[in-house]
Amino acid sequence: MAVTQQGPAAKTLRVRGGFAEVNALFLERGWTDGLPIVPPTEAAVAEMLAWTDHDPRAVIGVLPPRQGEATVEKIAINAVMAGCEPRYLPLVIASIQAIADPRFNADAMQATTHPCAPLLIFNGPLAREAGINSGYNCYGQGFRANATIGRAVRLILMNIGGGLPGSGDRSTQGSPAKYSYCVAENEEANPWEPLHVELGYEPWISTVTALAAEGPHNIQDHYSNTGEGILRTIAGAMGQAGSNNILSHGTPLLTLGPEHAATLARDGISKSEIKRYIYEHARFPARRLSHEALLGIRERVSDVDPDDPEATCGIVDRPEDVLVIVAGGAGKHSSWQPTFGNFVAPVTVPIARADGTPLRSLTEARRDA
């Protein structure tokens, strides 16, 4: 996507003092997530901006609820604050492109009482080049790319979009995923095609898929020896009461651990068969919900009769709406990421130069490359 609209230049702030004074000021003004930030000095922002061929004033997207214009320069400032390596900038820009896409519905994610956070799933060679963890503890701590790319997006949603807790961000309880929610698919351990290839991209193209999702809910099954046995546990976990996918369907994500994925593939189960199984079996018995809850579900999805004692509540309209990726290290654990329901949709964007050409490496984006 070529970006033509230009936004205002960022203002420069003069601060007397050093790291502590800058951090005290930024915290006081509500410009941080509560953790200390890296001061976005002119030199640090200039070094960050050297890693993209976008015009610094180009507007990548308009972010609600404030309708703030996310210029490349303002994205870079927040990426410095988050602790990103300068070469991560194209990954942050692509993430904001995806989130600002109307199909993603950032309005809903930003302002809702639901605890959804912008999950960023990276695919392709640039994810490996940037060092985005796709192995052990991939949804956890310990990797700069995962920790800071997601954090940069959070700071942008706050500082440009105005998603501040209690005003523009009305999440009842929030989630630790709102600090940073960034992962790469473990493509080497994926016995099927990775997400971006499934979506029609060539393997060499790197993409980010953004999705408004809850934090991971673990799915443990150490005991099933067959793919069908693992699917029963997965469907049982995903067909839980209280998720927004029970309420309104949408596109829930299943993140298979490599060992569960290997067992499923060994038993000849395809990704589309996994999706169909979840569509058919990830269901909660209507008789275990209140009549009022069932009426609420019926308002949003048509397949539940609140007066039928045998009715079950599913989590998707159709099998293909289930997203499946493979990530993590050894162990008999998978997880699922409930989403904000059918109010939002996943959006995938290739990581590209300003003219839309997909990048083959992060250094290719450098101005002096």
Next chain:
Amino acid sequence: MPTVVIGTDEFLALAQLEARSRGLPDLPFVMTRHPIGGLHPDDVRARAAAMVSETLRALTSSR
């Protein structure tokens, strides 16, 4: 087209922020006390009845 936003007071500040940022600073709001989720249907009817005249005024007054 005459338009009014009906909601609960807890979300008034957010609604005002959204309206301002989308260029609708004069959008009228009629608010009831938060929360309304969990109220008995009779209480919801009473709340709605109490908002009718203000809603009509917002829809018919010129801005």
